[in-house]
Amino acid sequence: DVKVTQSSRYLVKRTGEKVFLECVQDMDHENMFWYRQDPGLGLRLIYFSYDVKMKEKGDIPEGYSVSREKKERFSLILESASTNQTSMYLCASQSGYEQYFGPGTRLTVT
């Protein structure tokens, strides 16, 4: 079974803090994705990576950056957290066209 893990299930941060969300997959997949999920908006793609050190902007990259130094790990970085970044963040890895999701991190920025 594919396993995608995320470093935290719940996270509370203050406005202006730098926030790191970590995602690790154990299936040697090349493609990995970061989404945010908000009620009524579904899943929106923030960034994705198709190889180590390769990244591409998704639909809502503003305020976020990513890092992929190793194939199994894909990090989402909020350089200066703001209250409008309070959301559920989902990571996925991909084999073929099928995506496998982690359990999500619910981030609250106060």
Place this chain on the structure above:
Amino acid sequence: AQSVTQPDIHITVSEGASLELRCNYSYGATPYLFWYVQSPGQGLQLLLKYFSGDTLVQGIKGFEAEFKRSQSSFNLRKPSVHWSDAAEYFCAVSNFGNEKLTFGTGTRLTIIP
């Protein structure tokens, strides 16, 4: 650009009743279509997918979906729902050569006894 519409935000169904969740997509080429389920507090799990071939596809947990090209639809069905089916359901679309998925806004399913 491709898009996915799930017209029903919330559906309530009695346990044992049949279920149909609607999904319409907009895309010029042959789509790859997916249904995912998200239980409360969890990530998304793939229920089923359609790439080509038989337009009626079977998935896990007793779900099926039918691809209708003429209606640009990929509706999810289950003949008899169980209380454990209460969750949020997402339809998604992609296509050959495009690894990115476009998701619908989701349908929340409530099951009543």
